[in-house]
Amino acid sequence: MSLILGVHLPNRLFLAADTRLTVIKDGEKTYRDNFWKVADFGPQITCVVAGDAYLAGFILRKIAGSGIKHDNINQFRPWLEANLPTFIDAYLGEGGTYKKVAMIFGGYDRTAKKKLNSSALGDAMSKPFVGKEGVVMDVATNRMVIDGLMREFARRGMEQIPKDAEFEIDYPDSSVFAVEIELPNAPAFRTIPCYGVVLYAQKNLREEHATMDMVQKLETQTDTRQKGEDAVVMWSLNLVAMIDEMISKYSLDGVGGHKLTVLLTPEGNVIPMTTVKKMNKETGKIATVSDICVQDDAFCVRDDNGTVSPFEQVMNYGLQADAEI
Numbered sequence: 001m002s003l004i005l006g007v008h009l010p011n012r013l014f015l016a017a018d019t020r021l022t023v024i025k026d027g028e029k030t031y032r033d034n035f036w037k038v039a040d041f042g043p044q045i046t047c048v049v050a051g052d053a054y055l056a057g058f059i060l061r062k063i064a065g066s067g068i069k070h071d072n073i074n075q076f077r078p079w080l081e082a083n084l085p086t087f088i089d090a091y092l093g094e095g096g097t098y099k100k101v102a103m104i105f106g107g108y109d110r111t112a113k114k115k116l117n118s119s120a121l122g123d124a125m126s127k128p129f130v131g132k133e134g135v136v137m138d139v140a141t142n143r144m145v146i147d148g149l150m151r152e153f154a155r156r157g158m159e160q161i162p163k164d165a166e167f168e169i170d171y172p173d174s175s176v177f178a179v180e181i182e183l184p185n186a187p188a189f190r191t192i193p194c195y196g197v198v199l200y201a202q203k204n205l206r207e208e209h210a211t212m213d214m215v216q217k218l219e220t221q222t223d224t225r226q227k228g229e230d231a232v233v234m235w236s237l238n239l240v241a242m243i244d245e246m247i248s249k250y251s252l253d254g255v256g257g258h259k260l261t262v263l264l265t266p267e268g269n270v271i272p273m274t275t276v277k278k279m280n281k282e283t284g285k286i287a288t289v290s291d292i293c294v295q296d297d298a299f300c301v302r303d304d305n306g307t308v309s310p311f312e313q314v315m316n317y318g319l320q321a322d323a324e325i
Contacts, residue, residue, distance in 0.1 A: 002050040002325055003201040003255045005243060006104040008176040008192045009219060010116060010145055010169060013106040013264040014239055017048040019301060020257035024322040033257035034301045036311035037325055041070040043268035045107035049314055050200050052099035053325045055091060057317035062087040073107030073175045084187050098183040102200040105177050108266045112173040116145065118165045120195055144169050172266040180205055201252045214242055232270060236261045258291040258301060
């Protein structure tokens, strides 16, 4: 079983995917845990995919090979809506069969400012809280949101901001949206609002509102200890823990492989070394280790035995056999 995830926060976008590939040949299933389900279309647009491997790879190659420079998520979506039916027709024309694929896209528009809805903030507007070992966590994004609220408050002559009012923050605009393709039906697009979470697993797309705890863990950085890469590792650990909670919540025990987390920024997406906490058999202590590493300038996966192997890219997957990602 596969799982992909998207999280839409005011100044951070997260995507995640497992690395399991299930190959079906002569009625037998075999599994590989080195499948890279992330595709980039320039520095501003990234997606994760699940479903039929061949259909997913075909569509991604059509997008990448279009000759269009995709550097603005708000321009990319209408282009995709207009061209996706043509890509599907080409897939069917080349012998493709009726299959299902889900894609979650995230990205930025650096020509516009991010706008938030006042009612959507809800519980996401949280106070700083104390984490483990008494470390005070600082909700950095909330400062940006509060500054935007105060500017809107002043613009309205110090009058109360009504429900569902839009206000601007000093950050590039961003977007997260999901696409479900279940042939022969037409593609279905779904917008994921700010503070929204979208999850695809068990061939179902689920959408929910980010909880206060979720927002805190994915927006915060520890003043005294986590900076730069350390903060990215912390977000990755928190996102993996959040995925594990969802696996338990929705009884998704069949999700396999490693969990790859992606942080998207206006400057280009960041792919942290997906981290997990494991027991050191010699010392008996819990250590933070990385499943993902770089070798010969390529992302690779390290298994429990320490063996390193390169990822197989979804963009390069051809019609080899029936396979689910």
